[in-house]
Amino acid sequence: MSLVIDVQGAVKQYGVGDAAIFALDGVDLQIEQGEYVAIMGPSGSGKSTLMNIMGALDNMTKGKYFLDGIEIDTLDENALSVVRGRKIGFIFQSFNLIPRTTALANVELPLAYQGIKGKERRERAMAALKVVGLADRVNHEPTELSGGQQQRVAVARALSTRPALLLADEPTGALDSKSTHDLLDLFDQINAAGRTVVVITHEDDVAQRAKRVVRMRDGKIVSDVMNR
Numbered sequence: 001m002s003l004v005i006d007v008q009g010a011v012k013q014y015g016v017g018d019a020a021i022f023a024l025d026g027v028d029l030q031i032e033q034g035e036y037v038a039i040m041g042p043s044g045s046g047k048s049t050l051m052n053i054m055g056a057l058d059n060m061t062k063g064k065y066f067l068d069g070i071e072i073d074t075l076d077e078n079a080l081s082v083v084r085g086r087k088i089g090f091i092f093q094s095f096n097l098i099p100r101t102t103a104l105a106n107v108e109l110p111l112a113y114q115g116i117k118g119k120e121r122r123e124r125a126m127a128a129l130k131v132v133g134l135a136d137r138v139n140h141e142p143t144e145l146s147g148g149q150q151q152r153v154a155v156a157r158a159l160s161t162r163p164a165l166l167l168a169d170e171p172t173g174a175l176d177s178k179s180t181h182d183l184l185d186l187f188d189q190i191n192a193a194g195r196t197v198v199v200i201t202h203e204d205d206v207a208q209r210a211k212r213v214v215r216m217r218d219g220k221i222v223s224d225v226m227n228r
Helices: 047-054 077-087 103-113 118-131 147-160 177-192
Strands: 003-014 021-032 036-040 062-067 088-092 165-169 196-201 212-217 220-226
Touching: 003 047, 003 196, 021 047, 021 062, 021 196, 021 220, 036 047, 036 177, 047 062, 047 165, 047 196, 077 088, 088 147, 103 118, 103 147, 118 147, 147 165, 147 177, 165 177, 177 196
Parallel strands: 036 196, 036 212, 088 165, 165 196
Antiparallel strands: 003 021, 003 062, 212 220
């Protein structure tokens, strides 16, 4: 199996000398293609900083990061933007959908940024909405959808680019228990189809649905165990 995530000796430092704070303190993490991993930890543990590194949203103070074989730290901002858009599908707690815009148009948006033409864009967006069970809601705007449905639109948007990595940051934080259960079922299906899924969470019941759980504290990985 090839590595989708390869973080080597990651350090993220703020301040210098006696005032130095290490959000990441020598983190090594490898995630293979097709894995389903939950990263857990209390506030201040470093999990959000690690997510930003994995998502190519922030730079390390020291270390190396390879995303699907590409050394991220060597890229300029334009190349980084292209890699981020093609390799990573992001899912956020707050959905980040564009208001007064249909579910279909929301899912099409990252494809438009990639220059994919209208017909193929619509076909791929429709296929992604079908995967998440919203083929009958393509013309609904976010305000016409429940929270769980909005998050599934966000998942469809993330899947539409056919990314190497699905990266979800506290994806169940704004959902009720039923919508959480439905979303985690969807992640199971997406992972079973071969997609690499990484979920950042502080909720044990969410983490237990993953196949592997990485726990962080004080900027370090303190445990890394297989669930099943």
